[in-house]
Amino acid sequence: MSAVGTVGQLLWKDLVVEWRGREILTAMLVFSMLVAVVFNFAFSPSPADAPRLLPGMLWVTLAFASTLGLSRSFVLEHDHGAIEALRLFPFDPSLIYAGKLLANLLYLLAVEILLLPALAAIAGVPLLASAGPLAVILVLGSIGLVAVGTIFSAMSVNTRIREVLLPVLLFPLAAPVLISGVRAMLSVLAGASWGAILPGLRILIAFDVVFLVVGYVIFEFVLEE
Amino acid sequence: MRAIEVEGLTKAFGPIHALRGVTLAVDAGDALVIFGPNGAGKTTLLKTIATLIRPTGGSVRLFGIDPRADVRLRAQIGVVSHQSYLYPGLTGAENLLFAARLYGVSRPAERVARLLETVGLTARAPDLVRTYSRGMAQRLSIARSLVHDPPLLLLDEPYTGLDRQAAGVLTGLLTAMRGTRTIVLTTHSIEQGLALCDRMAILVDGLIAYEAEDGLRDLHAVERIYAECVGVPA
């Protein structure tokens, strides 16, 4: 089977299992909405403040929500030794990384599509005008979160502090994504052009490329014994 | 050509040496049983042969080639572990199809249907594995290990916790494939091991303490040898 076909098969498996149970998506969505509401109570942003607070709220929420999805996606493999079975197949273990990464990315994007409009409605921030740049920032940032998150989720599922270790690993290392993502969104909501956020986009793209490559290459060492 | 050639295999996990120089060889079509106390390194040895564990030293060759040299060589290995390797959220048929496709089996649907029949799970194939009893799940795992028709089958204490039906299916399959498939089996039950295999080895503290090729019919003799190797007063 070709590499693309293999990744497709792996992705299909994750999506089918998730579709039947919908545990990951439900958890991520409910959690995200809860956090968003809590933020709104905590800061009670006025219409003037809201554009300033929204990006930070959004990215913090996404960072936490992503850890939910990332860890669940590997618990699925850990529980019945499925990860060992995956390592026995006649393909490169890096393809496992690719398959998981795509699945986690889809879950995260699904949550974002629902969360962003909801947050904006609650906070009273008009988004449609800047939908293009916002979408680009979200997609680039999500790829980055998932690229490193998938590596660390595979690691932490094997430890006895797995729920704690993943966020502790992810947040410092995903800092460039969070920092640039927030900064870029702030500029966009303040009416900046594409040119103003170009440095941030470059950082996000660099992050994505570096860690997709590193993740792909290094994943077999995470799985190996 | 020998199916399995292990030479001076060592594996250290940090400072602990699980395998300390294991050498053994298995001819194609032979069935080898490995006995040994807990912690002897049986699982480590099996997993190293299966390419799941990277050896610290020594070598493993399957059909003359180092299986770690090319990822595609894994297609010749089938493994039955005490873990089921199944996804509870997929149906029985889907679990087998998933494995079949990833092993590149031609006409996967046909093969899966035939395997399901062999292990007696055709009726439950469209049900989620989550709904299976333990015995059914075990039968499915056994079917899964054979989906790509591997010339080499490795079984790590496969009878542990098996119900009678599943044990019967397993014994039937192993007996049927004797001579055509190379089998390596680890087990705690000396009686069962001897019934299924042509040769035996006893692994103690990461080393082969005893090996024998023929004349394994005398259960008591083997039990005595085992007791000696392991250090339990007979």
Add this chain to the structure above:
Amino acid sequence: MATLADSEPLDASGGSDWRAGGIWVGGLLAVLGMYMATLYAPTERTMSHAQRIFYVHVPAAWAGFLAFGVVFVCSIGFLWTRRRSYDLAAQASTEVGVVFTTLAIISGAVWGRAAWGTWWTWDPRLTTTFMLWFIYAVSLMVRAYGGPGSQSGRFAAVLGIVGFLDIPLIHLSVVWWRSMHPLPVVVRSEGFGSGLHPAMLQALLVNVAAFTLLYIALSGIRRAQLVAADAVAARREEQRIREGTLAREGTR
């Protein structure tokens, strides 16, 4: 019955004394460096004597980053060759590196407080150093809780590689973020008005050399400890196996 004494004695001397020598030389250099920092270097214009913390802060930060660079190289070496010596070297460098980085953060905060009245300024370099500190802290957690020895070593190596490649990206993102609310010129840690006076540069270099030497010696000592602990564990294992074998022979 075989006892531990029957086999060759473990070499507990920790290797040649170059590490101890390194501590001595490094210590002396550090004393010289402190003298130069306090009395030899001229007083800085805007920040007065508070600026002298710079002579501790910069070398400590340098040592912290150097240590992480070593962790990076050893991590690659470990994943490539699987030799435990690389793992132990990475671990030693991590542990010593976190100490220097902590010192850098604290001295940076004290400097900020003394010079400008605030404990923290989110200056890009200080922030990146702080993030490095976090990555170190997580590395230590992974080594402690990451599972049995070989697994946690492997995971820590992955983290060492990912973390090292991340640092420049963290720095870039902080710089860009900071450009939104730039710090007043005088508060920035680089360029105190004019460039560095030659005597200041000399004092700085001496301290950098001292800290570098101390890092090398300390991580060398720590590594020797880890190697020795390994040898003891392996010897115990051998002992256990030998006793087991003899016990078995005894029952025949």
